Amino acid sequence: MTATPNPHILVVDDDPLTRMMATEALREGGFATSEAEDGVRALAAFEALHPDLVLLDVMMPGLTGFEVCRRVRATPAGELVPIIMLTGLDDSESVEQAFDAGATDFISKPINWTLLRFRIRYVLRSAQLLKELVRNKESLSSAQRIARLGSWEWFVPADEVQRSAQYYRLFGQQVDTFGEGMDSLVAHVYGPDRPMVGAALAGARKGVGYQLTYRVVWPDGSVRTLLETAERTSDSDDPQALLMEGSVQDITEQVEAQRRIRQLAYFDPLTGLPNREFFRESLLSAAARCLRNDSRCAVMVVDIDRFARINDSLGPERGDQVLQVIGHRLRERMGDRTPAEPAGGGGLPRLKVARLAADEFGILVSDAGSVEDVLATAHELLQVVQAPIHVPGQDITLSARVGVAVMPDHATEAEAILKAAETALNRAKRVTRESVALFSEEMKVAAFLRFTLEGDLRRAIGEEELQVLYQPIVDVARKAIVKAEALVRWPHLARGSVPPPEFISLAEETGMIVPLTRAVMERVCNDIAELGSALPPDFRISINLSGVNFMDAQLIPTVRAVLDGAGVPASRIEFELTETVLMRDLDYATVILAQLREMGIRVAVDDFGTGYSSLAYLRRLAVNTLKIDRSFVGELDDGQGVAIVKAVIGLAHSLGLEVVAEGVETAAQLEALRQQGCNLIQGYLFARPMSIRALAQSLACASVTLPESPAPAED
Missing domain, CATH: 3.30.70.270 (Reverse transcriptase/Diguanylate cyclase domain)
Structure with missing residues (x-):
């Protein structure tokens, strides 16, 4: 099977940013794309363009994605076109409703754009196989219409059999090579099926009809599947007058179609x-x-x-x-x-x-x-x-x-x-x-060791064993450090350095992330207070908030208490949150971010582009900064990901937001970002996380030297 070159994808979504992100991601994957902003336009575009696949949002004004899917399926051209539905809903009822409407697949937001391309290729491949199955069924129907059936009549007492010419063709035989009598059939039957056929013939000799599926072997060695039906036609009960009639149909294509359907459901198409x-x-x-x-x-x-x-x-x-x-x-x-x-x-x-x-x-x-x-x-x-x-x-x-x-x-x-x-x-x-x-039991003990690490982390938080380091964020246009991100590290007294993902995930699971984050806030605010006038007037330090922190009812009172205790203005602080955290409860997020903004605290959306990336929520939420995820920055060296990075930068600028590229490690990445108008850079190309003293020394320098090559890789 040869894949269609540059398959045409119709992207339907009422959110312009989602359409833009999807379109750019698909174009990078080699797909041709068209867009529609609502259900009515989607139906018109489908009728005019006949796309190979429809990427369809569920929640849209007017016609919902479910209704659009049903209407497309009702058209002759839309019966087999794959439809992938996108939604932020993750309840089973929505999934069932999507498939009831005729959806081929269902993807929940946030969307991984790279994986989406592979998912679409798989769905297109499956759709092509399904089309082949439909063609096979049509071929079978045509064969039936032209009487691709064999028939026979058997006078049982004399074992005299009259067979049609088509009957012999179904066995790949000629009249003179098939054999005489009804038992000659058995010699052409596939070995394992012979006892079953013999038993059916034995019953037929007594006037018992049957319907039987069996396989036959042609002279060339190929195996075909036949469906045979037999019934008694003589009315007399006299055994000497017993007459049986039957028909034989080649159902090989049907059996193969069923096998291929099972193949799609239970087997990997690649291997x-x-x-x-x-x-x-x-x-x-x-x-x-x-x-x-x-x-x-x-x-x-x-x-x-x-x-x-x-x-x-x-x-x-x-x-x-x-x-x-x-x-x-x-x-x-x-x-x-x-x-x-x-x-x-x-x-x-x-x-x-x-x-x-x-x-x-x-x-x-x-x-x-x-x-x-x-x-x-x-x-x-x-x-x-x-x-x-x-x-x-x-x-x-x-x-x-x-x-x-x-x-x-x-x-x-x-x-x-x-x-x-x-x-x-x-x-x-x-x-x-x-x-x-x-x-082994050792792996069972791992749970106990994790429990032990939990106790160590609790102690580390209480005894201020955790360290806070700062990674500068550089404005390459001004050649100055304008911000820094606070990063927590744990030099364990016995284990040595514990990787952040390990103890942060443990802290989130156990609820210790709340006191841990407060300890980080206090350390950051004390460091800011200690530096005092050494900090530039507009200098800010960003602190990461997890989903547990953000949903904590005491977040706002805690932030106020920490700021007041250190005597630090809120304008010095910026919180970083991921899109996933913000989208868990959009109404709640709107209220909390508004309160932070009233205090003077700025908010950055971390890892932007890997989640929902919705223009609607950006307009609604009081955010100040977008941080381009390092996965997109890492693709800039070989020219990949430019479209998405350009889209994020353009979006940020159009909304009056700052945009920061994180994970910048090469001069090529820096140059690509500068060409797209991104001046705020964070990454090893400029500096690794450092102590507050080292940060103060860096801030004291007149300007930042723009490196021409990446810093040495970390051990």
């Missing part, structure tokens, strides 16, 4: 392997069998190390080829491997392989032997993945990790055993010397 849903159902059956028979089964999860680098360096097409090779190897190993059998025998284990995620494969071993045998199987499968892969002009050698769990040793339920294997895989990823990890 041909079962998908996660198929694997889950197989695991449910295996778990029930284990408990019923007091046997064992094992689950392995195989993850390819740093697979993204294949796509980044060689392109997605090569990446797909590599995944296909790995899937083929695992599938082959499934059938022809002979692992060491447990003492006393036990036969070959039954293996099932599935593609669980982009670069993750699942292995189900039913009737598993000992743990040692299971681990030996895991190491052999690991070698399969690690063998060199030859693609045109390139030999690729991959490494991988395997997580293993055994039932009932580690769990007695299907979901639990899969989770245990994934937990073991995470351990294998963290411990570089282990390529294969077996789920």
Whole structure:
């Protein structure tokens, strides 16, 4: 199947920013696009343009996305066109309503624009397969209309059979090669189906009709599927007058269509392997069998190390080829491997392989032997993945990790055993010397260790063990540091430096993020007060607020108390929040941001472009700054992401907002941002997070030197 070049996507959304972001992202992905701002225009555009796919917002004034979807489906041209619905709603009722309206897929906001492109390619590929299935059904209907049916009449007492010419064609035979009598049919039937056909004929000799589906083998070795119906036509009860009549229809195309529909639902289209849903159902059956028979089964999860680098360096097409090779190897190993059998025998284990995620494969071993045998199987499968892969002009050698769990040793339920294997895989990823990890009590103890870390964090907050560092934000037009972001670090007394994502996520889960953030606010305000007049008049320090902080009813009183306690004006502070946090409760966010603005505190939207990116909420909320996410900045080196960065900068300027690019590490990124009019820069190209003393020294310099090359990479 050849994909349509530059598929045409109709983007329907009443929010102009969402349409702009979607259009730019799709154009970068090689798609042609058209836009419609409401349901009425969408229907007109669909009728005029006949797009290959519709990206349709649910909540629109006038006609909703559900109604537009229903009307498109009601047209002849819209029966098979894929429709992906977008919405900020995440309730199951909305999802069901979308599919009831005829939606092909359903995506909740915030939207990951990069993944959206891949999702659309997958949906287009599935739509093409569906069109082929429809064509196959139409071909079958045409065949029936021209009487692609064979018929026969059998006088049972004399075993005399009269067959139509078309009957013989359905078997790929001629009259003189088929054979005499009714039993000659059996010789042409596929071996495993012969007993079934023989039993039906035996019943027919007694006047019993039947409807039977069986397979036949043509002289060229191909296998066809036939549907045969027989009934008694003679009225007499005399066995010597028994007459049977029947018809035979070739239903191979129907059977193949059903197989392909199942293929779409339960198999990965890229590798041909079962998908996660198929694997889950197989695991449910295996778990029930284990408990019923007091046997064992094992689950392995195989993850390819740093697979993204294949796509980044060689392109997605090569990446797909590599995944296909790995899937083929695992599938082959499934059938022809002979692992060491447990003492006393036990036969070959039954293996099932599935593609669980982009670069993750699942292995189900039913009737598993000992743990040692299971681990030996895991190491052999690991070698399969690690063998060199030859693609045109390139030999690729991959490494991988395997997580293993055994039932009932580690769990007695299907979901639990899969989770245990994934937990073991995470351990294998963290411990570089282990390529294969077996789920163990040690991993169960990890929960206790996390509990211990929770106590240490509570102590660290109370004893002011946490440190606050500052990363400057530079105005390249003025060649001056105009702001800084406060970043918290934890030099653990026993463990050393704890990565921020680890202890921040722990703090959010346990509620300690509230006292932690207050401690950061107090440290920042005390540092500002200590620097006093050394700070430029308009200098501000930004502090990150998590969703837990923002939803805390004591946020505003806490901020007032901290500012008053340090004697620091609110104009020195800026809070950074992500789009996701702001969009959890837009009404609540509007009220809180208005109160912060009345106090004189500014607000920045962090990681802008990765979430909702909606013009509507930006107009409604009292925000001052947009921070371009580092993922978009990182794409500027090779010319990618320019459209989205340009769109964000243009939006910020049009709304009178500051725009800051974070994660700037190369001179090329800096130059691209300057060309688009972004002058506020944050990143290692200028400075790493530093102490308040180092920040004071940097502020004392007359101007900032614009670097021509990135700072050395961090160890």
